[in-house]
Structure formats: C-alpha cells, structure tokens
Amino acid sequence: MTPIFIGSEVYRGSSYGDWHPLHIPRVSTVMDLTRALGWMPPAQYRTSPRAKPKALALFHTPDYIAALQQAEATQQVDDATRIRxxxxxxxxxxxxxMFCRPATGAGGVMLAAELVRAGGIVHVPGGGTHHAMADYANGFCYLNDPVLCLLSLRKLGLRRIAYVDIDAHHCDGVEAALSGASDMLMISVHEDRRWPFTGALDDDARGRALNLPVPRGLNDTEMRTILHRLILPALERFDPDAVVLQCGSDAIEEDPLSRLALSNNAHAEVATAxxxxxxxxxxxxxxxxxxWSVARCWTRVWGALNxxxxxxxxPDTARDVLEGLHWNRRAAGRNPPLAWRSTLNDPPREGPVRAEITDRIGYLQKRVALARAS
Known part of the structure; x- marks a missing residue:
C-alpha cells in the first residue's frame, strides 16, 4: 500500500511564543519541502481532522479537555487551573x-489508525507529543497523541501493538498510560540523565517496557547496533499487528535540547527497518x-518510507524552502552552515560502539529472554 502523509495548515504560523523552543516552523516546512521535491502526490496527502472532545476522552479526562478549551477561548488560566x-x-x-493545534495532531494520529486498519504506512509529523498526562500538560505536550493512536488501534481490533520511541527525551506520558498493558510493548531509546529523568534501565512498566538510556554522543553506528540487537529482535518476538514509531529529531547532533550525535541517516534507517x-x-x-534539522529529518523519513x-x-525549489528559515535565537541559526540549506542527507556520523551501550543492550536482552521463558 502506498504511504500516506497527514498534515495541516494549522501548523503554519502557529507558535508557542517567540521565547519558546517550539517557536520554530516544523510541520509546515516539512510539507513545503516534500512538495518542492515532488514527494507529495495529491493522492498521498490527507488533511488532518481536529479531534473532538469525546474522542480525546479515550485517554484524557473531561475536566482537563474542558480546561484546555477554556484556556484557548479566554487566553488565560487561573491559579487553580495552572496547578491542577x-x-x-x-x-x-x-x-x-493551544487546543486546536494539539487536537489536530490527535485527530491526525487517530485518522492514521483507521487508515492502517487493513495494513499500510502513514506518516504524521504533527504527532509525537509523548509527555502529556491524562489530566495535565507536560513537557511542551498538551495532548498525548501517541497514546490516543495506540488506544485507537486497540479499539479498531488490533491486539498486539508496539510503540518505539527514538526521541532524545523519555516518553514518560506513554509509559504511564501503558504500564501493565498486556497487549502493548514499549521500546524507548533516550538520552540518560536528560529531562524528564525517567525511563531508567530497570524500569519495565510492569513488564511492558524496554527502556534504554544512552550516554551523550550517541552515534549512528551505536544506533544501528541498538536497532539490530534490541529493537528488531524484540519486535520479532512480540510479533505486533501494528507499530507506532515516534521519530523525534532532537537526537540529531545539531539539536539544542540534547547532547546526542545522530545524523538523519539513523532516523531513516530505523523507519525503513x-x-x-x-x-x-x-x-x-x-x-x-x-x-533545519527537523525539516530535513522528517522529509528524509517520508522519502525513506516511499x-x-x-x-x-x-533543487532550487527545495533549497529556497530551507533558505527561508530563520532561527535568530541561536548563533548557528543566524549564519546556518551551507549543508543545512542545500542538502537533505546528513553526513554519516559513525563511531565506536561503547561498552556502556552494549552492556545495557545485553541486560535488556537477558530480561526479554527471561520473560519469554516464563
């Protein structure tokens, strides 16, 4: 089945505020770049619907959904709402x-679940807000669309569902939601000692999670080792009906909010596998x-899926999209390297596989083997 891309114009011009890390354009740039490359045939594009409160209640509490809507309508919150x-x-x-944007991301992933019911691949770059909890916003995330996606797949009758997360930050909201769920498997590769400081190696979410915290400087060779020695074998044993991949690009070397060192080759390789x-x-x-790294990474992933x-x-049309980006809060953004504006593929960032990583993979392999034996 031909892959489907789900996007929306709500991301164009929508910002968390000039001072926030998410003031930058992301999904809209991916849409523009894929079209400039000729990678967005109309038959492969769907506009994301906005999820309604009843649909969001599949995971989130009605009180929280109402508070989020009220905050958007009035553009203010009282102290009680802020605390709760x-x-x-x-x-x-x-x-x-602040409501319609995350509700659009949620609607996109729930539509994706319907589209893959009979099989296939869907890319939803507006999804992936994996920190939100059922009753409160957390870590730039107002709604937890990965959880809504997983629960929608279950609701559609799929019985073995895997979630793989390669974001630099641990998916604490997803783990909290899936803890103990016998039909779910969660695998998270995230930077050690990085906010939200969850996802320890021995944290198994009551038997449903494989958490691999990795040290600073994670390179492409190490990610490939993780993919082939942990992620793929664990998925093959679990034999899922569906897999949801959270493909956060903050693990790429140029990202300001992590200290990992991947290239976008790693993301494309994981998605392809x-x-x-x-x-x-x-x-x-x-x-x-x-x-630049977000736009090039998620465009690269969409290309890899196809x-x-x-x-x-x-080509000039694609280069113009990247030339039009601005990131004035960072020195590199004020004078971006030529490669950020002229190429899609990062140079490979290979390196040695550190013992710290192989030891942790070995620990998780043994745990998987013991669980299977029991």
Whole structure:
C-alpha cells in the first residue's frame, strides 16, 4: 500500500511564543519541502481532522479537555487551573491555538489508525507529543497523541501493538498510560540523565517496557547496533499487528535540547527497518528544535518510507524552502552552515560502539529472554 502523509495548515504560523523552543516552523516546512521535491502526490496527502472532545476522552479526562478549551477561548488560566492541569506554565504556555493545534495532531494520529486498519504506512509529523498526562500538560505536550493512536488501534481490533520511541527525551506520558498493558510493548531509546529523568534501565512498566538510556554522543553506528540487537529482535518476538514509531529529531547532533550525535541517516534507517517488519506502521514526529534539522529529518523519513532519496544538492525549489528559515535565537541559526540549506542527507556520523551501550543492550536482552521463558 502506498504511504500516506497527514498534515495541516494549522501548523503554519502557529507558535508557542517567540521565547519558546517550539517557536520554530516544523510541520509546515516539512510539507513545503516534500512538495518542492515532488514527494507529495495529491493522492498521498490527507488533511488532518481536529479531534473532538469525546474522542480525546479515550485517554484524557473531561475536566482537563474542558480546561484546555477554556484556556484557548479566554487566553488565560487561573491559579487553580495552572496547578491542577499544568496550563499556563513556562513549558506549556497559553497561546492562541493551544487546543486546536494539539487536537489536530490527535485527530491526525487517530485518522492514521483507521487508515492502517487493513495494513499500510502513514506518516504524521504533527504527532509525537509523548509527555502529556491524562489530566495535565507536560513537557511542551498538551495532548498525548501517541497514546490516543495506540488506544485507537486497540479499539479498531488490533491486539498486539508496539510503540518505539527514538526521541532524545523519555516518553514518560506513554509509559504511564501503558504500564501493565498486556497487549502493548514499549521500546524507548533516550538520552540518560536528560529531562524528564525517567525511563531508567530497570524500569519495565510492569513488564511492558524496554527502556534504554544512552550516554551523550550517541552515534549512528551505536544506533544501528541498538536497532539490530534490541529493537528488531524484540519486535520479532512480540510479533505486533501494528507499530507506532515516534521519530523525534532532537537526537540529531545539531539539536539544542540534547547532547546526542545522530545524523538523519539513523532516523531513516530505523523507519525503513520497521516498515519492512510491521504489517502496519504509523510514523510520528516528536521533539526537534533546530528548524533545519527537523525539516530535513522528517522529509528524509517520508522519502525513506516511499523508497525515495535525494543524496546530492537539492533543487532550487527545495533549497529556497530551507533558505527561508530563520532561527535568530541561536548563533548557528543566524549564519546556518551551507549543508543545512542545500542538502537533505546528513553526513554519516559513525563511531565506536561503547561498552556502556552494549552492556545495557545485553541486560535488556537477558530480561526479554527471561520473560519469554516464563
């Protein structure tokens, strides 16, 4: 089945505020770049619907949904709402689209679940907000669309569902929601000692999670080792009906909110491998705070899912999209390297595989083997 891309114009011009890490354009740039490359045939594009409160209640509490809607309508929150629901905080500020934007991401992933019911691949770069809890906003995330996606797949009758997360930050909201769920498997690869400081190696979410915290400087060779020695074998044993991949680009070397060192080759490689394994695959976005690396990564992933690549200099139409980006809060953004504006593929960032990583993989392998034996 031909992959489907789900996007929306709500992301164009919508911002958390000029001071926030998510003030940068992301999904809209991916849409523009894919079209400039000729990678968005109309038949492969769907406009994301906005999820209604009743649909969001599949995971979120009615009180929280109502508070989020009220905050958008009035553009303010009182102290009680701020304390209870985490709205109006530094991380989760009040802004004009604070309900409709995340509700659109949620609607996109729930549509994706319907589209893959009979099989296939869907890319939803506006999804991936994996920190939100059922009753409060958390970590730039107002709604937890990965959880809504997983629960929608279950509601559609799929019985073995896997969630793989390669964002630099641990998916605490997803783990909290899935803890103990016998029909779910969660695998998270995230930077050790990085906010939200959850996802320890021995944290198994009551038997449903494989958490791999990795040290600073994670390189492409190490990610490939993790993919082939942990992620793929665990998925093959679990034999999922569907896989949801959260493909946060903040693990890329140029991102300001992590200290990992991947290239976007790693993200494309993971997405391609899961597409070959899973009968149903939904690929989400997630973190990513350098506008050039986000746009190039998620465009690269969409190309990989279709078997397309652009390894050389970009055509002028695509280059114009990247030339039009601005990131004035960072020195590199004020004078971006030529490669950020002229190519899609990062140079490979290979390196040694550190013992710290192989030891942790070995620990998780043993745990999987013991669980299978029991």
């Amino acid at each position: 629901h985490g709205l109006g905080s530094t991380a989760n500020p009040v802004f004009p689209e 899961l597409a070959q394994l899973a009968p149903r695959l939904i690929v989400l976005g997630g973190g990513g705070y350098n506008p 078997g397309w690549d652009a390894p050389g200099p970009l």
